[in-house]
Every structure is written in structure tokens, then in C-alpha cells.
Amino acid sequence: MSIIFKERSTLSPRITARFRGANLPRLYHGLHTRNSSQHFQSSFAKFATLSDMDVNVAAAAAPTLCALANYNYVYFKNTTEIKKRWRKRRWWMTSIHRNRTTITMEKQLSELVAEPSGEFHKLTRMSLADFEYLLNQISSKISKQDTQLRKAIPAQIRLAITLRYLATGDDFQSLHFLFKISPQLISNIIPEVCSALNEVLKDEIKIPSWPNEWLEIEKGFSPTLPRAIGSIDGKHIVLESPINSGSQYYNYKRTFSIVLLAVVDSQYKFIFADIGCQGRISDGGVFGNCLLWKKNAQTN
Numbered sequence: 001m002s003i004i005f006k007e008r009s010t011l012s013p014r015i016t017a018r019f020r021g022a023n024l025p026r027l028y029h030g031l032h033t034r035n036s037s038q039h040f041q042s043s044f045a046k047f048a049t050l051s052d053m054d055v056n057v058a059a060a061a062a063p064t065l066c067a068l069a070n071y072n073y074v075y076f077k078n079t080t081e082i083k084k085r086w087r088k089r090r091w092w093m094t095s096i097h098r099n100r101t102t103i104t105m106e107k108q109l110s111e112l113v114a115e116p117s118g119e120f121h122k123l124t125r126m127s128l129a130d131f132e133y134l135l136n137q138i139s140s141k142i143s144k145q146d147t148q149l150r151k152a153i154p155a156q157i158r159l160a161i162t163l164r165y166l167a168t169g170d171d172f173q174s175l176h177f178l179f180k181i182s183p184q185l186i187s188n189i190i191p192e193v194c195s196a197l198n199e200v201l202k203d204e205i206k207i208p209s210w211p212n213e214w215l216e217i218e219k220g221f222s223p224t225l226p227r228a229i230g231s232i233d234g235k236h237i238v239l240e241s242p243i244n245s246g247s248q249y250y251n252y253k254r255t256f257s258i259v260l261l262a263v264v265d266s267q268y269k270f271i272f273a274d275i276g277c278q279g280r281i282s283d284g285g286v287f288g289n290c291l292l293w294k295k296n297a298q299t300n
Contacts, residue, residue, distance in 0.1 A: 134197070220267060
């Protein structure tokens, strides 16, 4: 700081001496954030009145500090941009993905289907008939076109990845080794398939709207649970703590989660589902906040 002021002919020796004796850490306040000279000069006099400097010293020092502020702004901006640059790829594709082809992926599913021990059901948690039904419903929405660089992931593989994720909750890294597809691509596939499933099947899960429909559900429960019209339960879906959420999603299992509340009939068919309540809320609180309870309260 003293070398800079010796080179500045506009500063008198008296002002320079006064400035050297000032509180330099306080003078340096704001250099990293204030990059506008006009804004800095206009506010520097106000800052000087709060420190041990007079207005003359502040007016003489403001241009130099503005130059320092601009220099620091350019320096830190360039340094940040260099750090943000993408590193050069060491290879185009890893060996585990290089051997992946459309034929091998389809063959993997066909081998699971051919197994008499029900390996396909263990993978997707559904029968082949249900899998093909879902595939026919959403195939046009999740299929991608081939490019000159590589073949697109088939629709049946995209659906199998999503069903495996929904059934087991495996992380993307585990699915990566199972299907030989990168975690980055899996993170795009699963939301796309889930959106397609939600769009196609949104009318499949609905609350009975007529008394006869409720009576049919009651007949299914009557042999074991007379007068029952549904079986209700909840599940904590573990997630990372949302930013600035505090303990809102922290549950009694000492994890962060949101709650899935569902009602099924005697055949395990969903008739109601609610998701999104914070994990810290009790089972009774989750049910009290769901749409099913609110509609029932309005009716009564």
C-alpha cells in the first residue's frame, strides 16, 4: 500500500502520512465486492465519517482504492473462470460402456425373461405382460433417435432402469454397473420415464366416487376385516437435506425424507396416494394433511 501512494503525485506528503496511519484493514473493506468506481467513490466519504479519517483523506484515497478494487475484481473473475473450465476428457467412453450395444442390452432382458425362476420379475417387480403393457403405453414418449456417433438406448431398457430404481431405490452408480449405462445418462432417463408414466397412468389411480365402488372394495376385505374399505400405510423416502430446510425433513429414523401415504384395496391395488409431506411429521399428521382426510372432513 505504501509503495502505491509514493508513486501517486496527487497525494500530498501530509495526506499520505495520515493515510498510512489509518486503519488499513477497514479501508480495504469491500474491495472484493465493489467493482463500480462511481459507487465506491460516492460511498467512501460516508465510510470515512464512520472511521478515524477526515473527508479530505477519504477524497484523496478514493481513486487509488477504486483502482485496487477494479484490479481485484478482474483478477478474481479471471481466476474463477479458469477454475470453472471443463477438464479435458481422458477418453471418449469407458471400456464397460464401449462394449454396450443395442443387441446386448436387449439380449440381457430376453435372457431374464427366459429364466424359469422368475428373474425378470425380480428385476422389475412385475410380470412380463404388465411390463409390455407399460412399454406400449409410453414407448412413443421415451424413445430416442439414433445418431451418427452412437445408438440410442432402447425404450424397453429405459423402462427397465426406471422400474428397477423405483422398486429397489438403488443409487445411480449401482444401476450403472447393472445396465452398463453412465450415471449421468441414468439421471436423465429416470425423470423422463417417470413423467411419461405419470401422464399415461394418471387416471388409473383414483378414489372411488360412487357408493357401489366402495361396497365392492368392502366385499374384498369382508372375509378377514369386515367393514374395512382400504388398507393405509406410509413409507419414508430418503433424500438429501434440502437447502435451508433445517430439521423439517428429519425423521425419527435419523434420516431426511418425505412421506409416501397410500391406500390399497384387498388386491393391493392403489386407490389413493399422497406424497411430499415432510419426514418429521407423524403418521397421524401426514394423514390429517392429505386430501383424503380433508375431503372426508368436508363431507361430514
